[in-house]
Amino acid sequence: MEFGALSRLIVISNRVAPAEGSHSGAQGGLAVALQSALREMGGIWFGWSGGQTDVFTGQVNLQRGDGYTTATVDLEEQDIDEYYNGYANRTLWPLFHYRMDLAEYERGFAGGYQRVNERFADTVRPLIEQDDTVWIQDYHMIPLGQELRRRGCANRIGFFLHTPWPPRRLLATLPEANELVETLFAYDVLGFHTAEWLESFCDFARLEMGADIEEDGDVIRFGGRTVRVIVCPIGIDTAEFRALAASDTAQHTCRQMERSAVGRAMIVGVDRLDYSKGLEERLLGFERFLLEHPEERKELFLLQIAPPSRASVGSYQRIRNTLEGLSGRINGEHADLDWVPIRYVNQGYPRDVLAGVYRASRIGLVTPLRDGMNLVAKEYVAAQDPGDPGVLILSRFAGAAAQMQEAVLVNPYSAEEISDAILTALRMPRDERIARWRALMDGVEREDVMWWRKRFTDELIAAPSLAEVD
Incomplete structure (x- = not known):
């Protein structure tokens, strides 16, 4: 029927x-x-x-x-x-x-x-x-x-x-x-x-x-x-999101982010402000990378976009306060006159703007502690330049991990694993990045x-x- x-x-x-x-x-x-x-x-x-x-x-x-x-x-x-x-x-x-x-x-x-x-x-x-x-x-x-x-x-x-x-x-x-x-x-x-x-x-x-x-x-x-x-x-609606990534707004945003990066590699995280998303653990993992790899510290930065949600629920108020304090401490301890390691933004953006942000990012950092699926991981893959794609770092405990085994999979509770994954992604050869992206993209297109x-x-x-x- x-x-x-x-x-x-x-x-x-x-x-x-x-x-x-x-x-x-x-x-x-x-x-x-x-x-x-x-x-x-x-x-x-x-x-x-x-x-x-x-x-x-x-x-x-x-x-x-x-x-x-x-x-x-x-x-x-x-x-x-x-x-x-x-x-x-x-x-x-x-x-x-x-x-x-x-x-x-x-x-x-x-x-x-x-x-x-x-x-x-x-x-x-x-x-x-x-x-x-x-x-x-x-x-x-x-x-x-x-x-x-x-x-x-x-x-x-x-x-x-x-x-x-x-x-x-x-x-x-x-x-x-x-x-x-x-x-x-x-x-x-x-x-x-x-x-x-x-x-x-x-x-x-x-x-x-x-x-x-x-x-x-x-x-x-x-x-x-x-x-x-x-x-x-x-x-995701893969065809629609690829069209968004090719739109004038996305291309303008991509160029804007590349100029803003000043030659540095950008890592992006996009998550609703929620304790399930592993944001505190993510920031600590990024800080671990800064401490373990001082030679790389001024060559990259993390853009974390975290729109607030459920503001009337006490646990959400606490997670916002915790993240604001943590990002402020990390920036205060590690920033220099010409560089801030974390750009922490508490607002949402239209999807065509996000598509441009994803495309400009060398690494997509998707590390929830537990997630039913996580479509940001799939949107990040769909937005990439096929000739020079970024690398997806993905929590093993996201539902998406079952379909996206070619990502760099991590235990989000481990700051060491997050740090190691960032280094792996930064040093990954283009041929390997393309091969991983192609396999991921095939799945995103097939199971849309x-x-x-x-x-x-x-x-x-x-x-x-x-x-x-x-």
Whole structure:
């Protein structure tokens, strides 16, 4: 059955990008990927507006354009505090990134998370037509499929997780762990970026949910429901990003950065300001390089772009303060009259500007402590000059590492490994840089966002709907 035989795609996620499309720096990789899928297939993108209302009414704001419709709702202050700032960002996010020390387990957070998912189900259900395929995104919406089923939705419903899935012993610290995992059996297809995340999910289901679990290859049965679990790593819109890298803005930015470098090699890091990104460890690894290789110290610099996020969450305030202090200390101890080792920037930039920055960079430093995927790594590769490409240094603990073995892979917790990798990249011969880049680029082109979408939706379309089963 071809996708075109279905009427529409209904994408549901926490936030929604504007339907008219934009290259704004505010758009993350997920937003760009879903826009590409919706422009091709048509449909609705539903989610929270980001706005607040005194009383939740379920009123939907519809905006049409660029091949699809956005549908958004406002939430009450308590909803935002408990569902978004609370359970999503102070419970699930740190837990799913292996940071039990930062996870906060509050009944009020869990209650708000469930309440908002019920409100989303009430609001989006009337927008879903009989032949639509529903694709729910990420950890904010885990119970939503079950709530749609309770409201009579017999459509094919898939769920994709963009974060890691934690090991069984870590997830078991969540008071509602079993109940949360049970809700995932309302879906027809579950997608994960890597085999590691998928195996962690299956391990929990197998060992924590009792004898009612049945496994048959990539199919798991529980409570009368059958779900298919697949590995489906997300990609970028490679053709679009290559076009951005060739744009006038990108070329101007590249020349501007090269002039600014004054003959020095530029290392670039681009990360949302988050403790999962390993920014503190990255700066310490770079400092280790400066100490171990004084002959190289004035021949390069690190540009770290780190736009703030989730400023109302205390752990994010602390990481910003820590990084500002650390970058200031390193610069104070190592800078000279004509050279500063770290340029630390707390703002976002449009993607065409970033494409120019990537192309001007001798090294892309992508070292998260834990990451579901990491599309910056793929964008860096796509932006390179084929005749003189830069070198990607990539954390072994990023989901992207499973696909990008030709990068210089490092343990981000080790300052020594980061230092050694920087030296390796700086001294890498052009022939080797080209060979590594070509292999990486082949993967970025082959398994792009359209491949990701097709891989997931083909599985979802092949699943029988509840109406067909009945």
